[in-house]
Amino acid sequence: MSLSPEVLEPVPVADAAPVEKGVVGRSPGQLAWTRLRRDRTAMISGCTLLLLMLVALAAPLIEVLYGVGPHDEFKELLTRRGAIPLGYAGGVSADHWFGIEPGTGRDIFIRMVYGLRTSIFIALASALVTAGIGVTAGILAGYLGGWVDTVISWITDFALALPFLIFALAIMRPVEMRFYGPRDEVPVWFRVTVLIAIFAAFGWTSTARLVRGQVISLREREFIEAARASGAGLGHILFRQLLPNLWAPILVSFSLAVPAYVTGEAALSFLGIGIVDPTPDFGAMIFRSIAYLQTDPAYVFFPGITIFALVLAFNLFGDALRDALDPKSSR
């Protein structure tokens, strides 16, 4: 059997003269970014997140443009008996895009814009604090080993064993009572701080575990030994050599922690121990809306669908980020 002529024909050599594409190499991060850009789910969920965050950031501007504030009440648009909004779908109109709240007559759209702000701020702040504590604890436990590892792992296990919701329910009131009298108004910033502290106290453990595992697998790698052989100190090894190799798992756990905190905060507010009513918040809104489920079903619809979109977008983006950062992982 003879080879066909086209096989023998010298193929035009594409790589004979490799085009020097600049001397700047592409970092692993840049490669991940390229992969992320090609992922349609990542782009759609990323844009949704960006849009929601922009709305949250620009809430005062939106208020000015929209012409209604989160605490303005429109009692004249409610029925006299039962205080149910007049008109269709909970009073949706050109002035009140998502209708108005039954009972108080406040505008739902602008309250959601501000509620988004509360939710995203608490979730992002909690995730940041969590990541900070978790990474520090995990990296120290993983690299130093020995008794440091034993102590940190023990605390981690202990915190993971505590039931979060019961603990949060139990601690919120006593903490408030400790600083404010039973009749005092508890300021919003205080409630927010306590919420973030509770989330951080429970959330850092999973990040710490993840980072610890990664560090243990990196610790014996020869580039760490090379740094030690050159006389590098602990700080250099932990933060210059190890940390750059941990960004991928940290980013992924961060982006998956944020939606968990969004729902966590909404759940606590729903149970009445998070953010309480006059402050715009998703959890508190959904809690109020339950009472009107039969008379005004549109009230639960808008905050419900928005929090759903927010959490879904965060989760999808986190998954896509993991795939982009670690192309070998197949799900």
Add this chain to the structure above:
Amino acid sequence: MSLLAVEGLTKHFPARGGVVRAVDGLDFTVRAGETLGLVGESGCGKTTTGRMLVRLLEPTGGRIVFEDRDITHLGGRAMRPLRQELQIIFQDPYASLNPRHTVGRIVAMPLTVNGIRPPGGVKKRVQELLELVGLNPEHYNRYPHEFSGGQRQRVGIARALALRPKLIVADEPVSALDVSIQAQVINLLRQLQRDLGLAFVFIAHDLAVVRHFCQRVAVMYLGRIVEIGERDEIYERPRHPYTRALLSAIPNVAKLGESEGRIRLSGDVPTPMNPPSGCRFRTRCWKAQDVCATEEPPLTGGVACHFPEGAS
């Protein structure tokens, strides 16, 4: 005067049900500008020795003397200036470079952590080093994953050279590379050794590579040196039975088909947790007598054997 002197160097690792005697009493010296090859089978303690020399592992016993200073138990701060004189090249070019750092940053790392500002700047020095090891200095900003194994190993060599050391421990620097690349890297190391007057402790299991590179050779078996001497002495007139067996295992194209002269060792290497009494090689040695089981032969005249070749 010797640059490096090792006396009774020992490393025992605690293990389940005892201790692993990875290295059990080594004595050798390295002169300035000399290359000493450390050969032996896997698990004989070569790598552990190398790690102890650059103080990545703490010796259990013995002394390491570098330039007349005992560095065996020197603390971090006191060790710093000496770390600059003692560097290491690693076996695996894929694990020895931080994947998130550019080549420039990797090579500059020893300068950065020691706070050294070379004349003309760090970047200029790094580019000189890259050129010295045969890499394009323009590749300063590239990442390790963009290089081949041989090129990565060159980056590792450049990093080891950054502090202008006097002694480099090369831990199987070519065993992870293709044969065609091995020669290039070995020739580079030889050239650097001549040009810069470096001393090397060259750890390898490939006897042909060691013969090409080293002036003196130490053969290790189960944590001990069984024979040490000038390269030609070892290769032409091996005296320890283990050395003879190792050398006879090198395939020789000229003697293809002849099985005569080939020594086959039977059995496995005994566990370093419980090494044989007396001479450690006696369980696999064809010359073993009763005395080998009771008395450990000392390393005299470069060989540790009760019945060395050429003596009877």
